Amino acid sequence: MRDRDIKVYRPRSLNGLLRLYSLDPDALLYAGGTAIALRAAAGRERPFRLPPRLIMLGNVPELGRITRTPRHLDIGAGVTLGRALSTGRNVLPAVLAQAIASVGTPPVRNLGTIGGNLCAGREDGGAVPSALAVLDGQVELRSAAGARWVRAWLAEPRRGEVLTRVRIPMEEWQAQGFRRLASGLTLAAAARLGRGALETLHFCLAGSDFGLLRSRELEDSLKNARLPLAPRARQGFLRELEERLTIPGLGSYARATAVRLAGWFLDRLDEAGPG
Ligand SMILES: Cc1cc2nc3c(=O)[nH]c(=O)nc-3n(C[C@H](O)[C@H](O)[C@H](O)COP(=O)(O)OP(=O)(O)OC[C@H]3O[C@@H](n4cnc5c(N)ncnc54)[C@H](O)[C@@H]3O)c2cc1C
Structure with missing residues (x-):
């Protein structure tokens, strides 16, 4: 098949x-195609060939919506990281805003979407998934057969x-990091503080x-x-925490650095709480 035989669909709903x-x-x-481009650049196939059929998501209005109710904020999967940051400036929890701002560069964030980020795999360290993990974020996965909600950091569409x-x-989070x-x-973290505790x-x-590490037992x-x-x-x-990070393949330097990061957030709690 020649490259020009690629079929591109652009659904409008x-x-x-x-x-x-x-x-x-x-x-x-x-x-946005940015993770696909990154994957292509890392691959051995030269020149990179797009698969024979592409479905572009950019014209689907439902995927571009941001809505807010008193209980939750919904961000459409097709919202770019840049738009999520600018539109949600006063609404996005700080930990998520910082995670999004850490992804790539402004041009990458202007193309890359939040849905693409969650579906792209974890090679880049999982900044957005880890922020969503501490916020208990969820994602909706839909097919022609129905819809289901799963934890955002485990988003793996079937x-x-x-x-x-x-x-x-x-x-409300009184401390976020x-x-x-x-x-x-x-490291992503959020805490609620009250009455000096x-x-x-x-x-x-x-x-x-090691992927993502979140332990309720440790938090509790x-x-x-x-x-x-x-x-x-x-x-x-x-x-x-250090014991839980005793994982094959994770060196002692990386482990010590992770523990130092955790110590940094505990220091912030001390500063945020009444002394
Ligand atoms: C220079 C550069 C630097 C980068 N730096 C970072 C970084 O620091 N951190 C980071 O996390 N990422 C980074 N990325 C990767 C990428 O930019 C982001 O993850 C981005 O958010 C991906 O979104 P996208 O819309 O471009 O996804 P796409 O590339 O369009 O898609 C990625 C994957 O998700 C699937 N997909 C997309 N949308 C959906 C959907 N709604 N439902 C189901 N499947 C879907 C696609 O089929 C594809 O397999 C970088 C990329 C580049 C080029």
């Missing part, structure tokens, strides 16, 4: 997209499914060596701890 994709689930969904939107609960190092090691902690580490070990944290509580948390 969500129903049209789902119908088309159910008839041709081997077609490639194409949102054959024939399209990620249509991301849902973020609107909750995000750090991403050049190695790709990422740490009420709730959500905490996620991500790295190309600091539930209702007084602020500033007692040295024993702090050290116990960091020691437990």
Whole structure:
């Protein structure tokens, strides 16, 4: 087949997209194309050939919507990272805004979409998935057969499914933190504080060596701890985290760096809580 035999579909509604994709689930969904381009650049195939059938998502209005209710914020899968940042400036939780801002460069964020980011795999360290993990974000996956909601950081569409939107609960967080190092090691965290104590902690580490690490048990070990944290509580948390990071393939330097990142967020809690 010659390259010019590529067939490009441009559905104009969500129903049209789902119908088309159910008839041709081997077609490639194409949102901003930035992760597809990155994959092509990393591959051995020269010149890179696009698959024979592409379904462009850019003309589907339902995928471009951002809506807000008192309980949650919905971001359409086709919303670019740049638009999510500018439109949601006063609405996006800080940890998610920082995670989005850490992706690529402004031109990449102006093309790349939130849905494409969640479906592209974790080679880049999982900045957006880790922020969504601490916010308990969900995604809607739809096919011609129906819809289901799953945790955003586990978004893996099945054959024939399209990620249509991301849902973020609107909750108050008194402390939020995000750090991403050049190695790709990422920390995202959010906490609720009240009456001089740490009420709730959500905490996620991500790295190309171990994927995403979020442990409710570890988070709960600091539930209702007084602020500033007692040295024993702090050290116990960091020691437990270090044990959980004893993972084949994760070197001691990366492990120590991850524990240092966690310590950085615990310091922020001490600053945010009444001294
Ligand atoms: C120079 C450069 C730097 C980058 N840096 C980063 C970085 O720092 N961090 C990072 O996370 N990423 C990075 N990326 C990767 C990429 O830009 C982002 O992940 C981006 O958000 C992908 O979105 P997209 O719309 O371009 O996805 P696309 O490339 O269009 O699609 C990616 C994959 O998702 C599938 N897909 C897309 N939308 C949907 C949908 N709605 N439902 C189901 N499947 C879908 C596609 O079929 C494809 O398999 C970088 C890319 C480049 C080129």
